Amino acid sequence: MATGVLTDCAERAWLDLVLRGDAFVQPDVYLGLFTANPGEAGALANEVSGNGYDRLACANWDAPSGRLTRNTDTVMFPTAAGGDWGSITHMAILDSGTPGAGNALVVIPLTAAKYVAEGETPQFAATQIVVSVPSANGISNYLADALLNHLLRKGAGSTAYSAPATKKLALCFSSPGDAGTLDPPVGNAYAHTTHNAWYAAATDGSNVTTIKNDGACTFPTCTPGAWGTLPYGAVTDGTNALFYGALTTPIAVGAGDTPQVGDSQFVIQLN
Numbered sequence: 556m557a558t559g560v561l562t563d564c565a566e567r568a569w570l571d572l573v574l575r576g577d578a579f580v581q582p583d584v585y586l587g588l589f590t591a592n593p594g595e596a597g598a599l600a601n602e603v604s605g606n607g608y609d610r611l612a613c614a615n616w617d618a619p620s621g622r623l624t625r626n627t628d629t630v631m632f633p634t635a636a637g638g639d640w641g642s643i644t645h646m647a648i649l650d651s652g653t654p655g656a657g658n659a660l661v662v663i664p665l666t667a668a669k670y671v672a673e674g675e676t677p678q679f680a681a682t683q684i685v686v687s688v689p690s691a692n693g694i695s696n697y698l699a700d701a702l703l704n705h706l707l708r709k710g711a712g713s714t715a716y717s718a719p720a721t722k723k724l725a726l727c728f729s730s731p732g733d734a735g736t737l738d739p740p741v742g743n744a745y746a747h748t749t750h751n752a753w754y755a756a757a758t759d760g761s762n763v764t765t766i767k768n769d770g771a772c773t774f775p776t777c778t779p780g781a782w783g784t785l786p787y788g789a790v791t792d793g794t795n796a797l798f799y800g801a802l803t804t805p806i807a808v809g810a811g812d813t814p815q816v817g818d819s820q821f822v823i824q825l826n
Contacts, residue, residue, distance in 0.1 A: 558623070559648065559663035559686040562597035566764040566825040569702050570756035573797060574766060574790070574823075576718040577755075581709035582650035584660065585610040586630060586684075588677065589645040595762040597647070597659030606673070607636035610652050614710055616686075619703035622696060622733070623687035631678040640671035646679075648686070648707070660706060661686050693823055695735035697795045719792035723747040724772050724821065726806060726814070727787040727799075735796025737789060740782040743810075747791065748774045754819070761826075768821040774814045782808035788821055798823045 561569075571577035587610045591601035615627040645664050651657025663684060671677050686707065688699035705716035725747045729738045739745060752769035759765070786805035790798040803822060808814045 557664045557666055557685075559661040559684070560595065561661055561688070561825070562593075562659050563595050563758040563762055563764055564597050564658045565660040565706065567756040567758060570764065570766040570823065570825065572716065572718055573698065573702075574718075574722060574753040575755065576720075579705075581705055581715045582660070583652070583709060584613055584707055585649050585652045586613045586632075587647045587649050587654065587659075588632065588640070588643045588671075589647060590641050590643060592645050592664065593647055593659050593662050595662070597662065599655055599659065602647075602654055603640045603643070603671075604654060606638040606640060607633050608640055608654065609633050610649065610654055612652060613648070613684075614708075616707045618708075618713075619700040622690060622699040622703075623685060624703050624707060625682040625686075626679070626684040627681055629678055629680050630684070631676060634676040635671050635673050637673065639673050640677075642668045642670045643677065644668045646684070690733050692825060693798050693800045694733075694825070695731070695796045695799065696733050697735055698797045699733075721749055721793060722751050722797075723791045723793055724750050724768075724816065725789045725791055725796075726774065726782075726785040727789060728783070728785060730787050730801070731789045731796050731799040735789070735799065737791070737796060738787075740785070740808075743780045743782055744775045744778050745782055746775050748772055750821075764825045766823050767819040768816065769818065771818050772816040772821060776813040777808050777810055779810060781810050782814075784808075788816070790821075790823070800824075
């Protein structure tokens with residue numbers, strides 16, 4: 556089975572939880588089967604219906620590491636009864652146990668379509684279902700693992716992710732990358748700046764989910780020397796890098812400058 560892709564719903568919930576502190580309670584998660592791709596929009600129209608079909612609770616996932624997690628137990632759907640389910644092309648992880656209801660959080664394409672005929676009991680072995688946060692997409696390894704834990708492992712000895720009360724913006728000479736390694740100016744009064752206001756995340760017609768800073772972010776005045784040109788930025792919780800990316804416009808900071816990232820200029824996108 557191929558690796559799962561986060562839906563737009565999950566991306567918005569993650570961004571708003573981390574940066575805005577919006578509620579995103581750890582969900583009970585269920586597996587559902589589909590005869591066509593729900594897509595990043597998480598459309599439920601092509602979920603299997605009738606003939607003994609039901610969603611399946613799936614609470615057992617291994618501790619996320621390296622930006623991914625896998626199911627730890629064999630999962631077995633009900634036996635098709637009264638008719639065929641048809642050709643299954645995708646699986647989804649959802650926040651409701653009722654077919655046709657709730658939100659798809661992750662969409663997983665099957666390596667090959669599987670036709671489920673009457674009398675068959677579809678099942679998937681342990682470690683066969685993989686959910687991953689893609690690399691080089693602006694989320695640090697630390698946050699990717701923490702959010703997978705929050706999304707899938709309710710009641711599995713995991714701790715729900717708590718949004719940091721204070722978010723700090725950092726300016727960097729090089730990209731922090733997935734490792735979240737910060738490379739800010741040293742000395743000359745440089746310090747990360749606190750910024751806790753963010754617009755609500757939104758998804759466009761191309762399934763790109765974006766969140767932007769609400770209001771300008773002002774850094775300390777550079778003194779006595781220059782900081783130089785800083786093309787990258789990061790959001791941290793004071794200890795760990797959370798998000799990173801290239802600034803819309805690199806900031807050149809000379810002695811006496813008070814650098815500022817304007818409203819909506821610190822942009823984080825998930826796709």
